[in-house]
Amino acid sequence: MLNQQTRINQLLPQPGADLSDEELLNLYAYPERRPWVRFNFIASLDGSATHHGVSAPLGNDGDRRLFALIRRLCDVILVGAGTVRAEGYAGPLVSSADSRWREANGLSAHPALALISGRLDLDPHSELFSRSPVRPLIFTSAAAEPGRSQELAGVADIVICGEDSVDSRGCVQWLHGRGLGRILCEGGPSVFGRYIADDGVDELCLSLSPLLSGGAGQQISSGSDSPGLRRLELASLLESDSALYGRWVRPGA
Numbered sequence: 478m479l480n481q482q483t484r485i486n487q488l489l490p491q492p493g494a495d496l497s498d499e500e501l502l503n504l505y506a507y508p509e510r511r512p513w514v515r516f517n518f519i520a521s522l523d524g525s526a527t528h529h530g531v532s533a534p535l536g537n538d539g540d541r542r543l544f545a546l547i548r549r550l551c552d553v554i555l556v557g558a559g560t561v562r563a564e565g566y567a568g569p570l571v572s573s574a575d576s577r578w579r580e581a582n583g584l585s586a587h588p589a590l591a592l593i594s595g596r597l598d599l600d601p602h603s604e605l606f607s608r609s610p611v612r613p614l615i616f617t618s619a620a621a622e623p624g625r626s627q628e629l630a631g632v633a634d635i636v637i638c639g640e641d642s643v644d645s646r647g648c649v650q651w652l653h654g655r656g657l658g659r660i661l662c663e664g665g666p667s668v669f670g671r672y673i674a675d676d677g678v679d680e681l682c683l684s685l686s687p688l689l690s691g692g693a694g695q696q697i698s699s700g701s702d703s704p705g706l707r708r709l710e711l712a713s714l715l716e717s718d719s720a721l722y723g724r725w726v727r728p729g730a
């Protein structure tokens with residue numbers, strides 16, 4: 478259960494104690510520039526994105542509070558099929574209070590939900606589809622198996638975006654074209670790796686958990702090396718109960 482009283486303090490750009498939701502929402506407001514691709518991840522102190530296969534054990538109350546506030550602000554949650562298979566994503570992705578806030582602030586009650594999958598190994602009868610308050614959309618490629626695509630078309634909008642694999646820029650442009658330019662990508666590592674390689678990351682919100690995970694957990698990005706190192710600039714840094722929450726943005730944005 479989320480403790481709404483969890484104190485989140487600001488270290489940068491200037492120190493501030495016990496930030497209110499309104500202050501946090503202002504800090505994390507999307508810039509005017511559209512489309513804007515924000516990634517949100519958590520990592521353990523020793524660099525793991527998961528503990529026993531999921532990310533939740535790494536988070537603390539401050540992280541959960543911030544995670545929900547970050548979701549409030551977006552037009553669409555974009556997520557890879559691997560994360561959906563590992564973490565669920567069934568049911569509303571924002572609380573009813575957050576929905577009311579969204580409507581009062583000119584957003585849809587629920588953010589759109591967009592999945593990325595090549596193999597379309599998703600169960601059309603799962604709660605991911607039956608309990609979603611919005612009809613999900615699935616970005617896939619022309620190489621997707623037509624039978625699977627047909628099955629899923631009953632419960633989701635299928636968007637072909639790319640020949641052999643899903644084209645990261647194509648997804649962003651497609652979403653932007655439908656007024657969904659404030660994009661929140663919740664991973665996972667394969668999707669993030671691909672966006673890094675394609676220079677498609679405008680912002681990274683990264684929670685650094687004070688926990689050591691040990692073992693062989695994967696890092697927050699995976700895939701082949703990107704053609705060059707990508708630099709982001711620190712926009713803000715918060716702390717709560719020994720966790721750090723940083724926000725890095727594309728230089729000059």
Ligand SMILES: NC(=O)c1ccc[n+]([C@@H]2O[C@H](COP(=O)([O-])OP(=O)(O)OC[C@H]3O[C@@H](n4cnc5c(N)ncnc54)[C@H](OP(=O)(O)O)[C@@H]3O)[C@@H](O)[C@H]2O)c1
Nearest residue numbers: 518519526532557558559560594595596643664665667668
């Ligand atoms: N620490 C964190 O903040 C965090 C955040 C998210 C996830 N995670 C963890 O990360 C793990 C999952 O890792 P992952 O790399 O498998 O997650 P992922 O990036 O969400 O999913 C990978 C899958 O997405 C699809 N995909 C990604 N890019 C594609 C492309 N360009 N074209 C076609 N399909 C594409 C493929 O789906 P198909 O196989 O269906 O083709 C691929 O297998 C889980 O353990 C999860 O808990 C951690």
